[in-house]
Amino acid sequence: MHEVSIAQSLIELIRRYVPAHCRLLRATVRIGPMHALEPEAMRLAWTIATTEVGWAGAKLDIESPPWRLRCAACGRCWAPGRVDEACTCGCTNVEIMGGDEFQLDSIEVDTPVVPDRQKRVTSNRTRLHNTETGARHEHQSSNC
Protein backbone atom coordinates (compact mmCIF):
# COMPACT_ATOMS: atom_id res chain seq x y z
CA MET A 1 0.00 0.00 0.00
CA HIS A 2 2.72 2.46 -1.00
CA GLU A 3 -0.03 4.60 -2.53
CA VAL A 4 -0.48 6.33 0.87
CA SER A 5 3.19 7.32 1.04
CA ILE A 6 3.19 8.38 -2.59
CA ALA A 7 0.06 10.52 -2.13
CA GLN A 8 1.61 12.21 0.91
CA SER A 9 4.88 12.81 -0.95
CA LEU A 10 2.94 14.22 -3.89
CA ILE A 11 1.07 16.65 -1.64
CA GLU A 12 4.33 17.73 -0.03
CA LEU A 13 5.78 18.45 -3.48
CA ILE A 14 2.66 20.26 -4.70
CA ARG A 15 2.71 22.55 -1.66
CA ARG A 16 5.91 24.06 -3.08
CA TYR A 17 4.04 25.18 -6.18
CA VAL A 18 0.64 26.32 -4.91
CA PRO A 19 0.76 30.11 -4.54
CA ALA A 20 -0.16 31.59 -1.17
CA HIS A 21 -3.90 31.85 -0.60
CA CYS A 22 -4.65 29.59 -3.54
CA ARG A 23 -6.36 26.25 -3.33
CA LEU A 24 -5.44 23.13 -5.30
CA LEU A 25 -8.19 22.04 -7.69
CA ARG A 26 -6.48 19.32 -9.71
CA ALA A 27 -3.17 17.54 -10.18
CA THR A 28 -2.10 15.53 -13.21
CA VAL A 29 0.45 12.77 -12.82
CA ARG A 30 1.98 10.35 -15.30
CA ILE A 31 2.85 7.02 -13.72
CA GLY A 32 4.10 4.03 -15.68
CA PRO A 33 3.47 0.36 -14.79
CA MET A 34 7.00 0.05 -13.38
CA HIS A 35 5.75 1.60 -10.13
CA ALA A 36 2.93 -0.91 -9.66
CA LEU A 37 0.45 1.73 -8.60
CA GLU A 38 -3.18 0.71 -8.24
CA PRO A 39 -5.26 3.70 -9.49
CA GLU A 40 -8.23 3.18 -7.17
CA ALA A 41 -5.98 2.80 -4.12
CA MET A 42 -4.10 5.91 -5.25
CA ARG A 43 -7.32 7.93 -5.55
CA LEU A 44 -8.42 6.87 -2.08
CA ALA A 45 -5.01 7.78 -0.64
CA TRP A 46 -5.20 11.10 -2.53
CA THR A 47 -8.65 11.89 -1.10
CA ILE A 48 -7.37 11.31 2.43
CA ALA A 49 -4.13 13.24 1.90
CA THR A 50 -5.78 16.27 0.26
CA THR A 51 -8.45 16.45 2.94
CA GLU A 52 -5.78 16.49 5.64
CA VAL A 53 -4.19 19.62 4.16
CA GLY A 54 -7.44 21.48 3.48
CA TRP A 55 -7.70 20.70 -0.24
CA ALA A 56 -10.72 18.41 -0.01
CA GLY A 57 -12.31 17.82 -3.39
CA ALA A 58 -9.09 18.32 -5.40
CA LYS A 59 -9.05 15.96 -8.36
CA LEU A 60 -6.23 13.61 -9.35
CA ASP A 61 -5.81 12.75 -13.02
CA ILE A 62 -3.60 9.70 -13.51
CA GLU A 63 -2.14 9.11 -16.95
CA SER A 64 -0.87 5.55 -17.29
CA PRO A 65 1.56 5.17 -20.20
CA PRO A 66 2.13 1.52 -21.15
CA TRP A 67 5.36 -0.46 -21.16
CA ARG A 68 7.32 0.20 -24.34
CA LEU A 69 9.80 -2.34 -25.67
CA ARG A 70 12.35 -2.40 -28.48
CA CYS A 71 13.62 -5.61 -30.01
CA ALA A 72 17.41 -5.87 -30.02
CA ALA A 73 17.33 -8.10 -33.13
CA CYS A 74 14.90 -6.42 -35.54
CA GLY A 75 14.51 -2.99 -33.90
CA ARG A 76 10.72 -3.22 -33.70
CA CYS A 77 9.17 -0.95 -31.04
CA TRP A 78 5.83 -1.78 -29.48
CA ALA A 79 3.63 -1.41 -26.39
CA PRO A 80 3.21 -4.93 -25.00
CA GLY A 81 0.50 -6.21 -22.68
CA ARG A 82 3.23 -7.66 -20.46
CA VAL A 83 6.76 -6.47 -19.95
CA ASP A 84 8.18 -9.98 -20.48
CA GLU A 85 6.63 -10.31 -23.94
CA ALA A 86 8.88 -11.59 -26.73
CA CYS A 87 9.08 -9.84 -30.11
CA THR A 88 7.03 -11.18 -33.03
CA CYS A 89 10.36 -12.12 -34.68
CA GLY A 90 10.87 -14.60 -31.83
CA CYS A 91 13.66 -12.68 -30.12
CA THR A 92 13.47 -12.38 -26.33
CA ASN A 93 16.31 -9.88 -26.08
CA VAL A 94 14.25 -6.72 -25.73
CA GLU A 95 15.09 -3.35 -24.27
CA ILE A 96 12.66 -1.55 -21.99
CA MET A 97 12.18 1.91 -23.48
CA GLY A 98 9.33 3.20 -21.33
CA GLY A 99 7.04 2.39 -18.46
CA ASP A 100 9.04 3.89 -15.60
CA GLU A 101 7.40 7.33 -15.75
CA PHE A 102 6.74 8.81 -12.32
CA GLN A 103 6.03 12.44 -12.89
CA LEU A 104 3.90 15.28 -11.61
CA ASP A 105 2.98 17.04 -14.86
CA SER A 106 0.87 19.97 -13.74
CA ILE A 107 -1.47 21.37 -11.14
CA GLU A 108 -4.54 23.57 -11.40
CA VAL A 109 -5.24 26.13 -8.69
CA ASP A 110 -8.11 28.55 -8.10
CA THR A 111 -7.64 32.31 -8.11
CA PRO A 112 -6.15 33.74 -4.91
CA VAL A 113 -8.53 34.46 -2.09
CA VAL A 114 -7.87 36.73 0.86
CA PRO A 115 -7.71 34.73 4.06
CA ASP A 116 -9.73 35.92 7.05
CA ARG A 117 -6.69 37.04 9.00
CA GLN A 118 -5.51 39.26 6.19
CA LYS A 119 -9.01 40.63 5.71
CA ARG A 120 -8.95 41.73 9.32
CA VAL A 121 -5.53 43.35 8.86
CA THR A 122 -6.77 45.08 5.72
CA SER A 123 -9.80 46.25 7.54
CA ASN A 124 -7.63 47.75 10.30
CA ARG A 125 -5.44 49.40 7.68
CA THR A 126 -8.50 50.81 6.04
CA ARG A 127 -9.45 52.42 9.28
CA LEU A 128 -5.88 53.75 9.59
CA HIS A 129 -6.18 55.08 6.08
CA ASN A 130 -9.24 56.99 7.09
CA THR A 131 -7.41 58.71 9.88
CA GLU A 132 -3.79 58.70 8.74
CA THR A 133 -2.24 58.29 5.27
CA GLY A 134 -3.49 56.75 2.06
CA ALA A 135 -0.12 55.19 1.09
CA ARG A 136 -0.30 52.51 3.74
CA HIS A 137 -3.74 51.43 2.68
CA GLU A 138 -2.68 51.17 -0.93
CA HIS A 139 0.32 49.04 0.00
CA GLN A 140 -1.81 46.57 1.94
CA SER A 141 -4.35 46.37 -0.86
CA SER A 142 -1.67 45.39 -3.34
CA ASN A 143 -0.87 42.37 -1.18
CA CYS A 144 -4.31 41.00 -1.67
Add this chain to the structure above:
Amino acid sequence: MSTKVPIVENVLKINDEMALQNHQLFQNAGVFVVDLIGAPGAGKTALLELTLRRLWNTVNIGVIVGDPATCRDGDRLARHSDHIVQVNTGSGCHLDANQVRHAMDKLALKDLDILIIENVGNLICPVSFNLGQHCKIGMFSVSEGDDKAAKHPNLVISADLLILNKIDLLPYIPFDLEHFRQDVRHLNRTAPLLEVSVAKDQAAEWIDWLTTKVQQSNNT
Protein backbone atom coordinates in the same frame (compact mmCIF):
# COMPACT_ATOMS: atom_id res chain seq x y z
CA MET B 1 -11.48 30.98 -12.33
CA SER B 2 -8.50 28.63 -12.28
CA THR B 3 -4.87 28.64 -13.37
CA LYS B 4 -2.90 25.69 -14.69
CA VAL B 5 0.71 25.46 -13.48
CA PRO B 6 3.02 23.17 -15.48
CA ILE B 7 5.53 21.43 -13.21
CA VAL B 8 7.15 18.25 -14.58
CA GLU B 9 8.92 16.90 -11.51
CA ASN B 10 9.44 13.41 -10.17
CA VAL B 11 6.53 12.51 -7.87
CA LEU B 12 9.01 11.48 -5.16
CA LYS B 13 11.27 14.49 -5.67
CA ILE B 14 11.36 15.33 -1.96
CA ASN B 15 12.42 11.77 -1.11
CA ASP B 16 14.98 11.92 -3.94
CA GLU B 17 16.45 15.15 -2.57
CA MET B 18 16.90 13.52 0.83
CA ALA B 19 18.34 10.39 -0.81
CA LEU B 20 20.89 12.53 -2.65
CA GLN B 21 21.96 14.07 0.67
CA ASN B 22 22.25 10.57 2.17
CA HIS B 23 24.35 9.48 -0.80
CA GLN B 24 26.67 12.44 -0.31
CA LEU B 25 27.08 11.54 3.37
CA PHE B 26 27.88 7.93 2.40
CA GLN B 27 30.44 9.16 -0.11
CA ASN B 28 32.04 11.50 2.41
CA ALA B 29 32.29 8.69 4.95
CA GLY B 30 33.66 6.25 2.35
CA VAL B 31 31.01 3.63 3.04
CA PHE B 32 29.53 1.34 0.38
CA VAL B 33 25.75 1.07 0.78
CA VAL B 34 23.29 -1.52 -0.50
CA ASP B 35 19.50 -1.62 -0.28
CA LEU B 36 18.39 -5.25 0.21
CA ILE B 37 14.81 -5.85 -0.94
CA GLY B 38 12.94 -9.15 -0.68
CA ALA B 39 9.73 -10.77 0.50
CA PRO B 40 9.17 -11.65 4.16
CA GLY B 41 10.86 -14.97 4.80
CA ALA B 42 13.19 -14.82 1.78
CA GLY B 43 16.16 -15.05 4.14
CA LYS B 44 17.40 -11.45 4.14
CA THR B 45 18.32 -11.39 7.83
CA ALA B 46 19.84 -14.88 7.64
CA LEU B 47 21.98 -13.71 4.71
CA LEU B 48 23.17 -10.76 6.77
CA GLU B 49 23.97 -13.00 9.76
CA LEU B 50 26.08 -15.16 7.46
CA THR B 51 27.74 -12.04 6.01
CA LEU B 52 28.58 -10.62 9.42
CA ARG B 53 29.98 -13.97 10.57
CA ARG B 54 32.16 -14.33 7.47
CA LEU B 55 33.48 -10.79 7.26
CA TRP B 56 33.66 -9.61 10.88
CA ASN B 57 37.47 -9.60 10.92
CA THR B 58 38.05 -8.05 7.49
CA VAL B 59 35.49 -5.28 7.01
CA ASN B 60 33.27 -3.20 9.29
CA ILE B 61 29.63 -3.73 8.41
CA GLY B 62 26.66 -1.76 9.70
CA VAL B 63 23.02 -2.67 9.16
CA ILE B 64 19.85 -0.62 9.19
CA VAL B 65 17.01 -3.11 9.41
CA GLY B 66 13.40 -2.16 8.72
CA ASP B 67 10.40 -4.05 10.04
CA PRO B 68 6.82 -3.00 10.77
CA ALA B 69 7.24 -4.13 14.38
CA THR B 70 9.62 -5.78 16.90
CA CYS B 71 13.39 -5.64 17.31
CA ARG B 72 13.83 -9.34 16.63
CA ASP B 73 15.90 -8.97 13.47
CA GLY B 74 17.95 -6.18 15.05
CA ASP B 75 18.62 -8.38 18.07
CA ARG B 76 19.69 -11.29 15.86
CA LEU B 77 22.16 -9.10 13.98
CA ALA B 78 23.44 -7.35 17.13
CA ARG B 79 25.01 -10.67 18.17
CA HIS B 80 27.49 -10.18 15.31
CA SER B 81 27.99 -6.42 15.09
CA ASP B 82 27.78 -3.28 17.25
CA HIS B 83 26.61 -1.24 14.28
CA ILE B 84 22.96 -2.26 14.05
CA VAL B 85 19.95 0.07 13.97
CA GLN B 86 16.42 -1.31 13.97
CA VAL B 87 13.70 0.87 12.39
CA ASN B 88 10.04 0.09 13.05
CA THR B 89 7.80 1.47 10.33
CA GLY B 90 4.40 0.65 11.87
CA SER B 91 1.99 0.39 8.97
CA GLY B 92 4.67 1.61 6.54
CA CYS B 93 5.54 -1.01 3.92
CA HIS B 94 8.98 0.36 2.98
CA LEU B 95 11.82 2.55 4.22
CA ASP B 96 12.15 6.06 2.83
CA ALA B 97 15.19 8.32 2.65
CA ASN B 98 14.14 10.31 5.70
CA GLN B 99 13.86 7.21 7.89
CA VAL B 100 17.28 6.11 6.70
CA ARG B 101 18.70 9.54 7.54
CA HIS B 102 17.45 9.28 11.13
CA ALA B 103 18.88 5.77 11.40
CA MET B 104 22.22 6.95 9.96
CA ASP B 105 22.48 9.48 12.78
CA LYS B 106 22.75 6.55 15.21
CA LEU B 107 25.70 5.04 13.34
CA ALA B 108 29.36 6.06 13.19
CA LEU B 109 29.46 6.01 9.38
CA LYS B 110 33.16 6.80 9.27
CA ASP B 111 33.90 3.54 11.11
CA LEU B 112 32.08 1.48 8.47
CA ASP B 113 33.18 -0.03 5.16
CA ILE B 114 29.73 -1.37 4.25
CA LEU B 115 26.22 -0.36 5.26
CA ILE B 116 23.45 -2.78 4.37
CA ILE B 117 19.90 -1.48 4.53
CA GLU B 118 17.57 -4.43 4.97
CA ASN B 119 14.29 -3.03 3.71
CA VAL B 120 10.86 -4.02 5.00
CA GLY B 121 9.84 -7.42 3.61
CA ASN B 122 8.00 -6.44 0.44
CA LEU B 123 8.66 -6.89 -3.29
CA ILE B 124 6.80 -3.82 -4.53
CA CYS B 125 6.76 -0.71 -2.37
CA PRO B 126 10.47 -0.36 -1.49
CA VAL B 127 11.46 -0.30 -5.15
CA SER B 128 10.21 3.23 -5.83
CA PHE B 129 11.93 4.86 -2.85
CA ASN B 130 15.55 5.79 -3.41
CA LEU B 131 17.51 5.73 -0.15
CA GLY B 132 20.85 7.04 -1.42
CA GLN B 133 22.34 3.55 -1.83
CA HIS B 134 25.04 2.54 -4.30
CA CYS B 135 23.40 -0.75 -5.25
CA LYS B 136 19.94 -2.24 -5.06
CA ILE B 137 19.60 -5.98 -4.46
CA GLY B 138 16.49 -8.03 -5.18
CA MET B 139 16.25 -11.26 -3.19
CA PHE B 140 13.93 -14.18 -3.94
CA SER B 141 13.74 -17.69 -2.51
CA VAL B 142 12.77 -21.08 -3.88
CA SER B 143 9.93 -21.51 -1.39
CA GLU B 144 8.15 -18.44 -2.83
CA GLY B 145 7.69 -20.12 -6.21
CA ASP B 146 9.39 -19.75 -9.60
CA ASP B 147 7.02 -17.04 -10.88
CA LYS B 148 7.96 -14.30 -8.43
CA ALA B 149 10.52 -12.56 -10.64
CA ALA B 150 8.01 -12.33 -13.51
CA LYS B 151 5.31 -11.09 -11.15
CA HIS B 152 7.53 -8.34 -9.74
CA PRO B 153 9.23 -6.88 -12.81
CA ASN B 154 9.88 -3.49 -11.21
CA LEU B 155 12.25 -5.02 -8.65
CA VAL B 156 14.05 -7.21 -11.19
CA ILE B 157 14.46 -4.35 -13.68
CA SER B 158 15.87 -1.91 -11.15
CA ALA B 159 18.17 -4.34 -9.28
CA ASP B 160 21.97 -4.27 -9.61
CA LEU B 161 22.17 -7.79 -8.19
CA LEU B 162 19.62 -10.60 -7.85
CA ILE B 163 19.82 -13.41 -5.32
CA LEU B 164 17.87 -16.67 -5.29
CA ASN B 165 18.05 -18.23 -1.83
CA LYS B 166 17.12 -21.68 -0.50
CA ILE B 167 18.35 -23.61 -3.52
CA ASP B 168 18.85 -26.57 -1.15
CA LEU B 169 15.04 -26.93 -1.30
CA LEU B 170 14.98 -27.47 -5.07
CA PRO B 171 14.65 -31.29 -4.78
CA TYR B 172 11.59 -30.93 -2.55
CA ILE B 173 9.61 -28.03 -4.07
CA PRO B 174 8.15 -27.70 -7.59
CA PHE B 175 10.38 -24.87 -8.82
CA ASP B 176 11.46 -24.62 -12.45
CA LEU B 177 14.91 -23.08 -12.05
CA GLU B 178 15.44 -22.62 -15.78
CA HIS B 179 12.11 -20.84 -16.08
CA PHE B 180 13.05 -18.52 -13.20
CA ARG B 181 16.42 -17.76 -14.82
CA GLN B 182 14.75 -16.98 -18.16
CA ASP B 183 12.29 -14.60 -16.50
CA VAL B 184 15.12 -12.78 -14.77
CA ARG B 185 17.24 -12.59 -17.93
CA HIS B 186 14.33 -11.32 -19.96
CA LEU B 187 13.84 -8.40 -17.59
CA ASN B 188 17.44 -7.66 -16.67
CA ARG B 189 20.38 -8.82 -18.77
CA THR B 190 23.11 -7.12 -16.79
CA ALA B 191 22.52 -7.85 -13.08
CA PRO B 192 24.25 -11.04 -11.88
CA LEU B 193 21.95 -13.75 -10.50
CA LEU B 194 23.46 -15.54 -7.50
CA GLU B 195 21.94 -18.85 -6.44
CA VAL B 196 22.67 -19.48 -2.77
CA SER B 197 21.66 -21.53 0.22
CA VAL B 198 22.13 -19.47 3.34
CA ALA B 199 20.88 -22.31 5.56
CA LYS B 200 23.61 -24.57 4.18
CA ASP B 201 26.20 -21.81 4.44
CA GLN B 202 26.60 -21.76 0.64
CA ALA B 203 26.90 -18.11 -0.34
CA ALA B 204 30.52 -17.71 -1.46
CA GLU B 205 29.52 -15.82 -4.63
CA TRP B 206 27.65 -13.27 -2.55
CA ILE B 207 30.64 -12.69 -0.26
CA ASP B 208 32.87 -12.32 -3.35
CA TRP B 209 30.46 -9.87 -4.96
CA LEU B 210 30.24 -7.75 -1.82
CA THR B 211 33.96 -7.64 -1.09
CA THR B 212 34.76 -6.88 -4.73
CA LYS B 213 32.27 -4.01 -4.74
CA VAL B 214 33.80 -2.56 -1.59
CA GLN B 215 37.29 -2.77 -3.10
CA GLN B 216 36.07 -1.07 -6.30
CA SER B 217 34.36 1.56 -4.21
CA ASN B 218 37.56 2.22 -2.22
CA ASN B 219 39.58 2.54 -5.43
CA THR B 220 37.33 5.21 -6.86
